[in-house]
Amino acid sequence: MIAKNRLKSHLNKPVMNSKAGQQDCLRVTAALITLNDRLFIAQRPSHKRFGLSWEFPGGKVEPGETLEESLAREIREELCWTVRVERFFRLISHRDEHFSIDLYAFWCRVIGGELCLREHVAYRWVLPVELNAYPLTQADRELTTFLISLPGLPPS
Numbered sequence: 001m002i003a004k005n006r007l008k009s010h011l012n013k014p015v016m017n018s019k020a021g022q023q024d025c026l027r028v029t030a031a032l033i034t035l036n037d038r039l040f041i042a043q044r045p046s047h048k049r050f051g052l053s054w055e056f057p058g059g060k061v062e063p064g065e066t067l068e069e070s071l072a073r074e075i076r077e078e079l080c081w082t083v084r085v086e087r088f089f090r091l092i093s094h095r096d097e098h099f100s101i102d103l104y105a106f107w108c109r110v111i112g113g114e115l116c117l118r119e120h121v122a123y124r125w126v127l128p129v130e131l132n133a134y135p136l137t138q139a140d141r142e143l144t145t146f147l148i149s150l151p152g153l154p155p156s
Contacts, residue, residue, distance in 0.1 A: 029071035030056035042120035082112035
């Protein structure tokens with residue numbers, strides 16, 4: 001119960017600037033968007049970090065934003081969709097010698113807009129079992145393990 005309360009508190013807390021001298025851990029969000037039992041993934045452009053990898057769309061949480069505000073903003077900016085962030089799915093913490101990331105994945109529903117690719121070069125709607133066929137970013141690959149084990153996806 002205590003751990004659950006800490007997570008809930010952590011989810012709603014706006015991001016503050018990191019203190020000098022601390023190794024930054026990026027807080028990022030990811031949208032799990034479904035349509036007909038398929039998940040939306042998008043391909044990063046070649047000139048960006050992790051170029052041409054596939055990912056669940058989302059992005060960095062800006063100072064003062066909640067996770068949900070960040071995710072809605074990122075999807076609007078990158079995909080021209082308005083989404084309703086429905087519920088938290090899972091936190092993936094990925095660490096290596098060059099990169100630290102806390103990825104907060106949320107189930108989302110598209111409620112407006114028309115898809116456009118402002119930050120990605122391609123997109124796909126894939127079945128969870130097909131995710132392993134795509135070169136996903138490491139944090140998204142870790143998330144895939146949990147998605148594949150679900151008995152079904154939430155309705156779109």
